[in-house]
Amino acid sequence: MLPREDAPMLFVNAQVFDGSGRPLFPGEVLVRGDRIAAVAKGSERLSRDDASIIDCAGATLMPGLVEAHAHLSWPSSVGRIFDSFTLPPEEHMLVTARNARVTLDAGFTSAYSAGAFGVRFEIALRDEIDGGWLPGPRLRASSLERLPEGALGLPADPNAAHPRGPQGMRDYVKAMARERIDSIKFLLSSDEAFKPGGSQELTYTEEEVAAIGEQARESGVWLACHAQAAQAVKLAAKHGFRILYHCSYADAEALDMLEARRDELFVAPAVGLLWSRIHEAEAFGITREVAEQMGALSGLDRMCTLYPEMKKRGIRILPGGDYGFPYNPIGRNARDLELFVNLFGFTSTEALVAATKTGGELMGRDRIGMVKSGSLADILVVNGDPTRDVRVLQDQARLTMIMKGGAFHKRTSIAREGTAP
Numbered sequence: 001m002l003p004r005e006d007a008p009m010l011f012v013n014a015q016v017f018d019g020s021g022r023p024l025f026p027g028e029v030l031v032r033g034d035r036i037a038a039v040a041k042g043s044e045r046l047s048r049d050d051a052s053i054i055d056c057a058g059a060t061l062m063p064g065l066v067e068a069h070a071h072l073s074w075p076s077s078v079g080r081i082f083d084s085f086t087l088p089p090e091e092h093m094l095v096t097a098r099n100a101r102v103t104l105d106a107g108f109t110s111a112y113s114a115g116a117f118g119v120r121f122e123i124a125l126r127d128e129i130d131g132g133w134l135p136g137p138r139l140r141a142s143s144l145e146r147l148p149e150g151a152l153g154l155p156a157d158p159n160a161a162h163p164r165g166p167q168g169m170r171d172y173v174k175a176m177a178r179e180r181i182d183s184i185k186f187l188l189s190s191d192e193a194f195k196p197g198g199s200q201e202l203t204y205t206e207e208e209v210a211a212i213g214e215q216a217r218e219s220g221v222w223l224a225c226h227a228q229a230a231q232a233v234k235l236a237a238k239h240g241f242r243i244l245y246h247c248s249y250a251d252a253e254a255l256d257m258l259e260a261r262r263d264e265l266f267v268a269p270a271v272g273l274l275w276s277r278i279h280e281a282e283a284f285g286i287t288r289e290v291a292e293q294m295g296a297l298s299g300l301d302r303m304c305t306l307y308p309e310m311k312k313r314g315i316r317i318l319p320g321g322d323y324g325f326p327y328n329p330i331g332r333n334a335r336d337l338e339l340f341v342n343l344f345g346f347t348s349t350e351a352l353v354a355a356t357k358t359g360g361e362l363m364g365r366d367r368i369g370m371v372k373s374g375s376l377a378d379i380l381v382v383n384g385d386p387t388r389d390v391r392v393l394q395d396q397a398r399l400t401m402i403m404k405g406g407a408f409h410k411r412t413s414i415a416r417e418g419t420a421p
């Protein structure tokens with residue numbers, strides 16, 4: 001990041017998308033410290049006193065994007081593909097830190113983690129980023145992805161297992177809270193991608209899930225889950241999980257439960273991974289046949305009916321697509337918005353609202369995701385109009401400015417600097 005300037009900064013000549021869903025409006029945005037201090041619309045002018053002027057030359061100014069299903073420790077990123085998920089820990093941590101920068105380069109100023117490959121990877125990384133020592137998005141740090149028998153994808157480690165039963169779950173949640181984790185991830189169901197029929201297999205008992213929910217509330221940590229089976233979705237909705245991923249087999253009762261708690265919870269299909277598994281993974285040995293064995297085609301099919309229905313019910317649905325796989329590398333994250341438009345019936349503007357304002361609600365704890373007085377100054381300046389075509393966000397050359405907390409991560413001169421018009 002470039003150091004934050006002492007003087008207030010005034011963006012002028014911008015077409016503002018403020019995150020609310022209202023149409024673009026010509027305007028000016030004043031940033032003071034790490035916050036947006038004022039927004040002017042139309043012919044209104046903000047004070048130029050002491051401000052350094054940044055001319056956007058008619059480009060779109062919008063909130064930074066929020067990735068709702070981030071895996072910064074899944075190694076692969078655009079241009080740097082790993083064929084294994086597990087690396088020696090020293091390399092793995094460095095690759096993870098680099099992936100944070102790649103995510104920010106892609107316009108994502110916030111990332112809500114859906115699981116890490118080391119218990120303390122993301123705690124350490126979050127603290128480095130928050131301290132300003134490493135570039136990266138605001139991070140809600142996650143624990144490992146837990147199955148009862150250990151962590152997903154890691155070699156069996158006797159220390160990684162936790163005892164079963166409600167007390168075992170409470171102890172695990174408490175231990176994670178002591179580590180200062182933001183979110184604990186559980187796999188409440190297995191998955192077709194792990195074994196045939198896996199999606200219908202529940203991994204924890206209801207008593208255990210209830211204990212997880214109670215202890216998380218007591219310890220002040222958030223809960224995230226992988227949930228495919230209808231019953232897994234219901235358990236998560238009932239016991240206070242903040243974000244539910246996938247949900248492919250949600251039935252009518254599960255949808256009712258999600259709707260009843262729509263002000264407290266979020267869902268994210270993580271559609272990017274399914275899409276690339278079906279269409280872009282041949283070179284990695286995943287033929288269409290293998291993709292179907294992994295449930296990708298039928299899963300995507302179900303989602304194309306399910307998510308428009310959730311949208312109709314006002315359930316908060318977030319982009320965020322499990323990026324970090326070799327065929328779905330980190331850095332392509334903005335493609336999820338295009339998939340929301342093409343598959344789930346979102347307008348471009350609705351997909352943008354989901355990735356900004358609603359994503360900011362998921363991040364919680366501060367005012368994130370809107371261009372509004374008092375919000376954190378997480379800002380993109382985009383050459384083009386993403387409310388007409390969200391694909392412009394996938395072209396990093398068009399992301400001419402990326403600001404996080406009032407400090408520039410990227411600033412290319414699309415425009416002259418100097419006196420304001």
Ligand SMILES: [Zn+2]
Pocket residue numbers: 069071114115270322
């Ligand atoms: Zn995931």
